Amino acid sequence: MILEVKNLIKRYGETLAVDNISFSVREGEIFGLLGPNGAGKTTAINTIIGINTADKGDITIFGKDMKKSASEIKSDIGIVPQDIAIYPDLTAYENVEFFGRLYDLKGALLKERVEEVLKFTGLIERRKQQARKFSGGMKRRLNIACALVHNPKLIIMDEPTVGIDPQSRNHILESVKKMRKDGSTIIYTSHYMEEVEELCTDIAIMDHGKIIARGSKEELKAFVAVEERTVIELDAINYTVAERIKKVENVVDCSIAGNTITIISKKGSNNLSDLIQSILSSDSQIISLASEKPDLETVFLTLTGRTLRDEVAAV
Numbered sequence: 001m002i003l004e005v006k007n008l009i010k011r012y013g014e015t016l017a018v019d020n021i022s023f024s025v026r027e028g029e030i031f032g033l034l035g036p037n038g039a040g041k042t043t044a045i046n047t048i049i050g051i052n053t054a055d056k057g058d059i060t061i062f063g064k065d066m067k068k069s070a071s072e073i074k075s076d077i078g079i080v081p082q083d084i085a086i087y088p089d090l091t092a093y094e095n096v097e098f099f100g101r102l103y104d105l106k107g108a109l110l111k112e113r114v115e116e117v118l119k120f121t122g123l124i125e126r127r128k129q130q131a132r133k134f135s136g137g138m139k140r141r142l143n144i145a146c147a148l149v150h151n152p153k154l155i156i157m158d159e160p161t162v163g164i165d166p167q168s169r170n171h172i173l174e175s176v177k178k179m180r181k182d183g184s185t186i187i188y189t190s191h192y193m194e195e196v197e198e199l200c201t202d203i204a205i206m207d208h209g210k211i212i213a214r215g216s217k218e219e220l221k222a223f224v225a226v227e228e229r230t231v232i233e234l235d236a237i238n239y240t241v242a243e244r245i246k247k248v249e250n251v252v253d254c255s256i257a258g259n260t261i262t263i264i265s266k267k268g269s270n271n272l273s274d275l276i277q278s279i280l281s282s283d284s285q286i287i288s289l290a291s292e293k294p295d296l297e298t299v300f301l302t303l304t305g306r307t308l309r310d311e312v313a314a315v
């Protein structure tokens with residue numbers, strides 16, 4: 001295990017921001033910490049890496065106790081903070097160079113690493129430009145370059161795509177995948193379930209300071225999926241169609257509204273071809289068909305009764 005967190009608690013006065021969480025991260029994973037704004041993701045991350053002091057809990061990183069070996073451990077971690085931490089008056093090159101020096105890089109190796117991470121983040125052409133002239137997305141990418149310059153084994157990214165253009169967002173998501181391919185372990189916090197679903201090999205869902213679910217996306221979805229919905233729009237509803245559909249194996253329910261039929265089937269029934277066959281044999285034509293599979297939003301909704309999007313919009 002690269003990281004092990006046991007019974008971590010962090011309070012801010014009366015607020016229990018991190019409420020007794022335990023989890024571990026295996027080497028080579030992209031570990032996703034998913035939760036709405038205020039769930040406690042940043043507090044958890046900042047407490048793990050020693051920016052905040054924990055009220056209780058044990059943290060082991062690279063097999064070493066964070067309480068005893070913090071500075072040694074930190075030299076192998078790259079942190080991409082939620083709030084952009086770069087110097088606006090320095091150029092892109094100077095910013096990355098500055099962070100490299102903080103990690104004791106010098107001379108030819110420093111130059112080589114600075115150029116490598118600027119290339120990796122797509123900023124090499126803009127290296128001589130002051131950071132203040134960068135777009136929000138470019139600033140975020142520079143923030144990432146600064147975190148990677150010392151070639152860390154563990155990379156922690158706290159909501160790295162908030163408030164940026166789609167092009168920079170895609171660039172960041174692709175970079176995260178590439179970093180994993182190159183052997184890094186990544187912890188990625190986000191309230192965008194699409195990003196976590198696309199990137200992460202292991203996921204913990206956080207809400208009100210607690211981890212409320214943990215597993216791969218397949219495990220999390222299987223946990224909530226009790227049924228599958230298929231919505232089919234027809235040119236016209238024939239009176240025999242509902243009767244035929246109800247006879248298809250694993251169909252639990254079938255309701256009609258206008259020219260649309262909603263069919264509920266048992267989980268994993270794989271009966272789509274039979275459903276289509278039964279409709280065509282009743283002389284109706286299919287206009288559109290949608291099969292709804294659960295996503296991480298469904299998981300959050302099932303566990304909390306709220307949607308991630310509602311939570312984000314409310315902040």
Ligand SMILES: Nc1ncnc2c1ncn2[C@@H]1O[C@H](COP(=O)(O)OP(=O)(O)OP(=O)(O)O)[C@@H](O)[C@H]1O
Binds near residue numbers: 012015036037038039
């Ligand atoms: N410095 C602080 N002082 C007091 N309360 C804080 C502080 N930082 C965070 N909190 C509170 O702790 C809780 C968890 O906040 P945290 O920022 O960790 O959540 P988050 O999941 O990272 O959300 P976001 O994505 O909005 O940062 C919230 O109730 C927040 O208001």
